[in-house]
Amino acid sequence: MKAPQLIWHNGRIKPWHEATVNVGAHALHYGSSVFEGERVYATNHGPAFFRLRDHTERLFHSARVYDLDIAYSADDIDAACAQVVLANKLGSAYLRPIVYRSGFTFSLAPPRDTAVDVAIIAIEWGSMHGAAALEQGVDVCVSSWNRAAPNTYPSGAKAGGNYLNSQLIAQEAVRGGFVEGIALAPGGLLSEGAGENLFIVRNGKIYTPTAGASILCGITRDTVMTLAQELGYQVIEQALPREMLYFADEVFMTGTAAEITPVRSVDRKPVGEGKPGPVTRALQRAFFGLFDGSTEDHWGWLTPVTAT
Numbered sequence: 001m002k003a004p005q006l007i008w009h010n011g012r013i014k015p016w017h018e019a020t021v022n023v024g025a026h027a028l029h030y031g032s033s034v035f036e037g038e039r040v041y042a043t044n045h046g047p048a049f050f051r052l053r054d055h056t057e058r059l060f061h062s063a064r065v066y067d068l069d070i071a072y073s074a075d076d077i078d079a080a081c082a083q084v085v086l087a088n089k090l091g092s093a094y095l096r097p098i099v100y101r102s103g104f105t106f107s108l109a110p111p112r113d114t115a116v117d118v119a120i121i122a123i124e125w126g127s128m129h130g131a132a133a134l135e136q137g138v139d140v141c142v143s144s145w146n147r148a149a150p151n152t153y154p155s156g157a158k159a160g161g162n163y164l165n166s167q168l169i170a171q172e173a174v175r176g177g178f179v180e181g182i183a184l185a186p187g188g189l190l191s192e193g194a195g196e197n198l199f200i201v202r203n204g205k206i207y208t209p210t211a212g213a214s215i216l217c218g219i220t221r222d223t224v225m226t227l228a229q230e231l232g233y234q235v236i237e238q239a240l241p242r243e244m245l246y247f248a249d250e251v252f253m254t255g256t257a258a259e260i261t262p263v264r265s266v267d268r269k270p271v272g273e274g275k276p277g278p279v280t281r282a283l284q285r286a287f288f289g290l291f292d293g294s295t296e297d298h299w300g301w302l303t304p305v306t307a308t
């Protein structure tokens, strides 16, 4: 991955090499950071953020869980996101706002005045698993690693430390020749991918694990559920056993980075006909249609990238 050019860091645009972190930073030692992943799409009306405020709100919610005080308002963060996209002259982008405890302390209950920094990185990035993955689907496995139990570190907060678990899931999958791993929740029921939510289609109905299954409630998950209902599908959030993956007509994963990635096999067993199915395709069309204008944005999900 190519390093970004200009970073928004604590209120200023800086060159990449100047946007640095101290080796004593609390976040480096203990994972005390929270972050977002969000996109700007090229639309007919110019570059537009997708659900920017929803991402910013989730960033603030995640920060509250770990008592990370953000010295900026949600409006400031939204404006900073636009500033970094414009500074880097990006027509489409993946953005990574991050809030991290930058001050030095070895305390696990850091004093409230320990410094907290904010940075926003913007890069050009296609779909996480590549363009071919969106077309042909990916091969996944069920991970030997579980997601964290709800009373450990909460999956609903998008914190840096959670991604140690995601790394174990993804690295094991890739080592085994798969593109991604799907983890089970502590009770043995389906949870989500290392960096994606999970959907299963069976007999024309769409199923997805509930928030109680140690998932991050994805903004793309919510988008897909909304679009699916608009297209007339029944969407059911429920506890799902692993074997549903093997009975499924279609499986797909969603995320800001992964967008809507069809799954063509699980544990080397083909899903349906071993290629993306009609419901997944319809949802991809509806989703990407938001950006080429073929799906009307009734929800105000798109906001132009403008300087404020």
Ligand code: PMP
Pocket (backbone or CB within 6 Å): 037, 166, 192, 193, 194, 195, 196, 197, 215, 216, 217, 218, 219, 220, 221, 254, 255, 256, 257
């Ligand atoms: N689960 C995990 C663990 C993730 O990292 C992500 C990516 N942020 C998602 C789900 C999908 O969330 P979203 O659609 O908001 O990007």
